[in-house]
Amino acid sequence: ELKVEQNPLFLSMQEGKNYTIYCNYSTTSDRLYWYRQDPGKSLESLFVLLSNGAVKQEGRLMASLDTKARLSTLHITAAVHDLSATYFCAVVAGGTSYGKLTFGQGTILTVHP
Amino acid sequence: DVKVTQSSRYLVKRTGEKVFLECVQDMDHENMFWYRQDPGLGLRLIYFSYDVKMKEKGDIPEGYSVSREKKERFSLILESASTNQTSMYLCASRVDTSGNIQYFGAGTRLSVL
Numbered sequence A: 001e002l003k004v005e006q007n008p009l010f011l012s013m014q015e016g017k018n019y020t021i022y023c024n025y026s027t028t029s030d031r032l033y034w035y036r037q038d039p040g041k042s043l044e045s046l047f048v049l050l051s052n053g054a055v056k057q058e059g060r061l062m063a064s065l066d067t068k069a070r071l072s073t074l075h076i077t078a079a080v081h082d083l084s085a086t087y088f089c090a091v092v093a094g095g096t097s098y099g100k101l102t103f104g105q106g107t108i109l110t111v112h113p
Numbered sequence B: 001d002v003k004v005t006q007s008s009r010y011l012v013k014r015t016g017e018k019v020f021l022e023c024v025q026d027m028d029h030e031n032m033f034w035y036r037q038d039p040g041l042g043l044r045l046i047y048f049s050y051d052v053k054m055k056e057k058g059d060i061p062e063g064y065s066v067s068r069e070k071k072e073r074f075s076l077i078l079e080s081a082s083t084n085q086t087s088m089y090l091c092a093s094r095v096d097t098s099g100n101i102q103y104f105g106a107g108t109r110l111s112v113l
Helices: none
Strands: A004-007 A010-014 A019-025 A029-037 A043-049 A055-058 A061-066 A071-076 A085-093 A101-103 A107-112 B004-006 B010-013 B019-025 B031-038 B042-051 B054-057 B065-070 B073-078 B087-094 B108-112
Touching: A004 A085, A010 A019, A019 A029, A019 A085, A029 A071, A043 A055, A043 A061, A043 A071, A071 A085, A085 B042, A101 B042, B004 B087, B010 B019, B019 B031, B019 B087, B019 B108, B031 B073, B042 B065, B042 B073, B054 B065, B073 B087
Parallel strands: A010 A107, B010 B108
Antiparallel strands: A004 A019, A019 A071, A029 A043, A029 A085, A055 A061, A061 A071, A085 A101, A085 A107, B004 B019, B019 B073, B031 B042, B031 B087, B042 B054, B065 B073, B087 B108
């Protein structure tokens, strides 16, 4: 059974600082996703990572994938208040018949002035 | 833009009631999903539909059923609501099983008293 674990689960950052959220998964994966959820809102797709070594960047967020280590990272550069949200990684296990997503617990990020 | 619409943002029901949660997508997607979201547990898949009248159980189907009579609409049914079904319910859709991104609705927060 595929397990997906994020850490930390809670992250309080000062504006301007850098930090990384980690996503570990337990079995071979075809695809990995990062989603963002603002309070009271739905999930918004941030990144799709499809192969080992994939790196994607959008603004102050950069996601990478190491399939050998079964690890993805979401790096935040020079955090700003607008990045405060809950971030989820989600993994598609290799060989599943319909691309089922298994989600991590979510990381609640709060950026303080 | 893909739009996934859930009929209610908030619902309050009594134990034992039959509850219907409705979801409609406007992009002719083949696949639709129902998740429940609980703090510290991330999103867990309840049911998945890969086409009209087709369904697959997810990780936590007990106490739930689904209906997909038309391509654009996917309903989640709680036959006899219980207090442990108090949660946030999220619907999602995807082009098909080869598609990458799931698009989420805004969610329905259900309270069972």
